[in-house]
Amino acid sequence: MRRYVLSSLIALAVVSLMSAPVFAQAVVAKPAPAAKAWTMPRTPDGKPDLQGVYSNATTIPVARPAYLGAKEFYTDEADKVASAAQAPAGRGGRGGAARPAANDPEGGGTLAVHYDTSQFGLGGATVKRAASLRTSIITGPEGRVPAVLPEVAKAAQERRAYQQAHQWDSAQNRPLAERCITWGFEGPPMMPVGYNSTLEIVQGQGYVAIVQEMIHDTRVIPTDGRPHGPAEIKRWMGDSVGHWEGDTLVVETVNYNPQVVIQQQQVSDAAKVTERFTRVDADTITYQFTVDDPKTWVKPFSGEYNMVHIDGGLYEYACHEGNYGMANNLSGARATEKK
Amino acid sequence: MRNKLAIILAGTGLMLAVAPAWAHHAFAAEFDEKRPLKLSGVVTKWETVNPHSWIHLDVKGPDGKVTQWMIEGGSPNSLYRNGFTKDSLPEGTEIVVEGYQAKDGANRAVGANLTFKDGKRLFMGGSAPGANGDGKQ
Amino acid sequence: MRIQALRMRASWLLVGAAGAALLSLAVLPTPAQAPYKAPRTKDGKPNLNGIWQANNEANWDIRPHPASQGPVYTLGAAYSTPAGLGVVEGGEIPYKPEAAAKQKQNFTDRLKLDPEIKCYMGGVPRSTYMPYPFQIIQGTGHIMIAYEYAGAVRDINMGAPTKAPADSWMGWSNGHWEGESLVVDVSSLNDSTWFDRAGNWHSDALHVIERYTPIGPDALQYEATIDDPKVFTRQWKMSMPIYRRLEKNAQLLEYKCVEFAEEVLYGHLRKQPLQGKGDSK
Numbered sequence: 093m094r095r096y097v098l099s100s101l102i103a104l105a106v107v108s109l110m111s112a113p114v115f116a117q118a119v120v121a122k123p124a125p126a127a128k129a130w131t132m133p134r135t136p137d138g139k140p141d142l143q144g145v146y147s148n149a150t151t152i153p154v155a156r157p158a159y160l161g162a163k164e165f166y167t168d169e170a171d172k173v174a175s176a177a178q179a180p181a182g183r184g185g186r187g188g189a190a191r192p193a194a195n196d197p198e199g200g201g202t203l204a205v206h207y208d209t210s211q212f213g214l215g216g217a218t219v220k221r222a223a224s225l226r227t228s229i230i231t232g233p234e235g236r237v238p239a240v241l242p243e244v245a246k247a248a249q250e251r252r253a254y255q256q257a258h259q260w261d262s263a264q265n266r267p268l269a270e271r272c273i274t275w276g277f278e279g280p281p282m283m284p285v286g287y288n289s290t291l292e293i294v295q296g297q298g299y300v301a302i303v304q305e306m307i308h309d310t311r312v313i314p315t316d317g318r319p320h321g322p323a324e325i326k327r328w329m330g331d332s333v334g335h336w337e338g339d340t341l342v343v344e345t346v347n348y349n350p351q352v353v354i355q356q357q358q359v360s361d362a363a364k365v366t367e368r369f370t371r372v373d374a375d376t377i378t379y380q381f382t383v384d385d386p387k388t389w390v391k392p393f394s395g396e397y398n399m400v401h402i403d404g405g406l407y408e409y410a411c412h413e414g415n416y417g418m419a420n421n422l423s424g425a426r427a428t429e430k431k
Numbered sequence: 432m433r434n435k436l437a438i439i440l441a442g443t444g445l446m447l448a449v450a451p452a453w454a455h456h457a458f459a460a461e462f463d464e465k466r467p468l469k470l471s472g473v474v475t476k477w478e479t480v481n482p483h484s485w486i487h488l489d490v491k492g493p494d495g496k497v498t499q500w501m502i503e504g505g506s507p508n509s510l511y512r513n514g515f516t517k518d519s520l521p522e523g524t525e526i527v528v529e530g531y532q533a534k535d536g537a538n539r540a541v542g543a544n545l546t547f548k549d550g551k552r553l554f555m556g557g558s559a560p561g562a563n564g565d566g567k568q
Numbered sequence: 569m570r571i572q573a574l575r576m577r578a579s580w581l582l583v584g585a586a587g588a589a590l591l592s593l594a595v596l597p598t599p600a601q602a603p604y605k606a607p608r609t610k611d612g613k614p615n616l617n618g619i620w621q622a623n624n625e626a627n628w629d630i631r632p633h634p635a636s637q638g639p640v641y642t643l644g645a646a647y648s649t650p651a652g653l654g655v656v657e658g659g660e661i662p663y664k665p666e667a668a669a670k671q672k673q674n675f676t677d678r679l680k681l682d683p684e685i686k687c688y689m690g691g692v693p694r695s696t697y698m699p700y701p702f703q704i705i706q707g708t709g710h711i712m713i714a715y716e717y718a719g720a721v722r723d724i725n726m727g728a729p730t731k732a733p734a735d736s737w738m739g740w741s742n743g744h745w746e747g748e749s750l751v752v753d754v755s756s757l758n759d760s761t762w763f764d765r766a767g768n769w770h771s772d773a774l775h776v777i778e779r780y781t782p783i784g785p786d787a788l789q790y791e792a793t794i795d796d797p798k799v800f801t802r803q804w805k806m807s808m809p810i811y812r813r814l815e816k817n818a819q820l821l822e823y824k825c826v827e828f829a830e831e832v833l834y835g836h837l838r839k840q841p842l843q844g845k846g847d848s849k
Contacts, residue, residue, distance in 0.1 A: 135610075135707075135708060136609060136610030136611040136708065137609075137610045138610075141708070143707050143708055143709070143710070205462045205463070205464045205531045205541060205543070206541060206543065207483075207503060207504050207505055207530075207541055207542050207543055207545075208543060208544060209505055211504075211505065211544070211545060211552060211553065211554055211555065212484075212504060212505030212506065212507070212509060212510055212554060213505075213509035213510050213512070213513050213554065214505050214506060214509050218509075218512070218513055219509075260460060260839065261838065261839040261840070262830075262834065262835075262837075262838045262839065263830040263833070263834040263837075264827075264830060271826060271827070271830065272482065272826055273824055273826045273827060274824075287506065287508075287509055288506060288508045288509060292710075292712075292723065294705050294707035294710050294711075294712040294723075295705070295707050295708075296617045296704070296705035296706045296707055296712075297609065297615065297617040297706065298617070299617070299703075299705050301703075301705040301707075301712050301714060303712070303714075303721055303723070305508065306481075307719075308719065308720070308721055309719055310712070310714040310719065310721045312703050312705060312714050312819075312820060314819070318817065321817065321819065321821075325821060327821075327822045328822055328824055329822070404512055405723060405725075406723065407507075407508040407511050407512075407733070407736075408481075408736035408737060408738060409481045409482075409506070409508060410480065410481055410689060410736065410737045411481050411482050412687060412688070412718075412826045412829075413480070413688045413689060413737060413760070414478070414480030414481050414482060414483070415482065416483070416485065416501075416503075417461060417482065417483065417503075418833075418834060419833070419834060419837060420461045420533060420535070420539065421460040421461045422460075422834060422837035422838075423533075423534075423535040423537075423837055424460045424461045424462075424463075424533060424534030424535050425460050425534075425839075426535070426837060426839070427534050427535035427536065428460075428534055429839070479733075479734040479735075507733075507734065511733040511734065515733065516733040516734060517733060517734035517735065
C-alpha cells in the first residue's frame with residue numbers, strides 16, 4: 093500500500109509538471125501596467141471600487157523551492173518550465189510551478205482511499221488564475237517563512253506529540269478545519285486553496301465586506317479609522333480594521349483566537365497581520381500581506397499574489413451542517429480501537 | 432522505503448508533519464483501504480452538501496435484497512461553476528461505484544471512481560448537457 | 569355699528585379659523601401617517617447600511633403564545649419560554665392537518681431536532697429575528713447581509729435575477745427596490761431549517777418574499793411572505809420592526825458556535841466519556 097501511495101504521489105508530481113503549460117493556458121493574460129488607459133473605478137462615495145467576485149487560486153507555492161535561491165521572478169513562462177525541469181529530484185525538488193496539491197485541502201489528491209478530486213472539478217483544470225511569474229507567494233530574498241523562536245518550536249513539538257496520542261479522542265481534538273470552524277487558508281492572511289478558492293468583496297458605507305467561500309466566513313471591515321475591539325474578545329479571524337492609503341485598502345488584524353494557526357504555527361497574542369488590497373486593472377487586485385508575531389517567528393514575513401475577477405458568484409459552503417465526516421471519522425476510530 | 436517516502440512527502444510541500452495541509456479530511460480514519468468494493472445501484476438521492484457530497488444508492492444484492500448505501504464524493508461547488516446543478520444526477524440513475532468501505536463497517540463508502548453503466552465517468556466533459564447556464568451571474 | 573361690525577368680523581374669523589382647523593384635520597395627513605423617507609446612499613437608494621437586530625420573542629415561537637416551561641429543567645427560569653404577542657399576521661399559521669401534527673411532534677422532540685441547538689444556520693426568515701445582530705452592507709449591484717449567528721451570510725443580487733444550482737441553508741436571493749422598500753425574493757431554501765424553537769417548520773418548497781422598509785432613522789419594518797404549498801393551505805405573512813444597534817462601536821462579533829455544539833453532536837463518539845454529569849460543566 094505504501095508503494096502504491098508513493099507511486100501515486102510521484103505520478104501526481106509528474107502529471108502536475110506536465111500540465112504546467114495547460115495551467116498557463118488557463119490563466120488570464122498578464123495585467124497591463126496600471127498607467128495605461130485605465131482609470132480606477134470608484135464607488136458612489138468616491139472610494140476605489142474593489143467589489144466583485146475573485147479567484148485567488150494559484151500554482152505559485154507559498155515557499156520558494158530551495159534550488160531557486162533568491163530568485164523572486166521567472167523571466168518568462170519558458171524560464172518557469174525550464175527551471176522546473178532542471179530542478180534537483182527528490183527533496184524540495186520538483187519545483188512549485190505546477191503544484192496545486194500544496195494548497196490542497198484534501199491533503200493529497202490521488203491517495204488511494206479518496207474520491208477523485210478531478211471528477212468533481214476540484215483538480216484545478218477549469219479554474220481561472222491570475223498570471224504570475226513569481227517563484228513564491230512569500231516575497232524577499234529568502235522566500236520562505238522565517239524560523240520560529242526556540243521555545244515556540246519546543247512547544248509545537250510537544251503539541252504534536254500530544255496530538256499523536258490523542259488525535260481521535262474527540263471532535264475537539266481534530267484540527268479546526270476538520271471541525272468546520274475555520275480553514276487555515278482563510279487567515280487573514282487569505283491564502284490560495286486547492287479548490288473553491290473564491291471570495292467576494294462588497295463595499296457599503298464605511299465598510300468593506302470580504303466573504304471567502306470556504307467556510308462562508310465574512311469579515312466586515314470598518315474603514316472609518318475606529319480602534320480595534322476589546323483585547324479580551326479573541327476571534328477566529330482576528331479583529332480587522334481598515335483605512336485607505338491613497339487607492340490602497342490597508343487592513344490590520346489583531347486579537348486572534350489562540351488556537352488559530354498561520355503557516356503551521358499557533359499564533360500568539362502579539363500577532364498582527366497587515367493586508368493591502370490594490371486594484372491594478374479591470375480584472376485584477378494585487379493582494380499583499382505581512383505577518384508580524386514577535387512571540388512566534390524571529391522576524392516578520394510578507395507575501396504577495398494577484399487575484400482575478402471571475403464570472404458567477406460564490407456558492408454556499410455549509411461545512412458544519414454537512415459534516416458527516418466528523419461522526420464517521422470518530423466512529424471509524426472507535427471501531428479500529430475495538431480490533 | 433519508509434525514509435524515501437518521508438523525503439518525497441516532505442519535498443512535495445504538503446508539510447504533513449503539521450495539521451493544516453491534512454487538516455481537512457483524514458480519510459485514513461473513515462475508510463478502509465483493506466475493504467475495496469464495487470457497487471452497482473440506483474441513485475435515490477444526491478445530497479449536494481459540503482464539505483463532501485453524498486450519493487445515496489439502492490444496491491440490489493445477488494439475493495435480490497436491496498441495501499441502502501451512502502457514497503462520499505467531492506464538494507459540489509466546482510461542479511456548479513462548471514454548469515452542473517442538483518438535477519445533474521437524478522433519482523433513478525444507475526451508476527457503478529468503485530471505492531472503499533467505511534472502517535466502522537457501515538454501508539458507507541468513498542467513491543474513488545463513479546461511472547454510469549456504460550463506463551462513462553460522472554460529471555466529466557466540462558459543462559453538463561442541459562446545464563443550467565442561468566446559474567451564472 | 570362699528571363694534572358690531574368688529575364682532576361680526578371676529579366671529580367670522582373664529583368660524584374661519586375653526587373651519588380651517590377642521591379642514592386641516594380632515595384633509596392633511598398627520599405626521600404619523602406620512603411615509604418615512606430614509607436618507608439616500610450616494611447612488612440614490614434608501615440607505616439600509618448598518619447593524620440591526622430584532623427585539624421580540626419570535627425566535628421562541630412566531631405565534632402568539634404564553635410563557636411556558638423550557639425543555640431543560642436544570643436551566644429553570646433562565647431558559648424557559650417568555651410570552652410573545654406573535655409576529656404572524658392573523659396569529660395562526662395555516663398548516664395542512666398533517667403538517668400541524670408534525671409541528672406538534674417537532675415541539676415534543678425539539679431538544680433533538682431544533683437546528684439551532686446544533687449550530688446549523690438559521691435560514692430565512694428565522695435568521696432575521698434570532699437574538700443576534702446582523703449587518704447590511706449595501707454595495708453596487710449586491711447587498712450583503714452578514715449574520716452574527718453561525719457566521720451566516722447572504723448575497724442579494726440586485727441585478728437581473730438568477731437561479732440557484734441547488735438548495736442551500738440561506739437560500740438564493742434576488743432583490744430589487746420598490747419605492748422605499750428593499751424587496752428580496754428568496755428561493756432554493758433547503759428543508760432543514762425551522763421558523764422558531766417551537767418546531768414551526770417548512771418543506772424544501774418554501775419560497776419567501778422579504779420586504780425591508782425604513783420606518784425611522786433607526787428602525788425598519790421587516791415583512792416576510794411565506795409560500796409553501798406542501799405544508800400550508802395558503803400564503804401567510806409575518807411582520808415585525810427591526811432596530812438599529814446604536815452603540816458607538818457596534819459591530820458583529822463572532823458566534824461561530826460550532827465549538828458549542830460539538831459535545832451535543834459528537835459527545836457519544838468520544839474515546840472516553842466526559843467526566844462529571846455530562847450535561848453541564
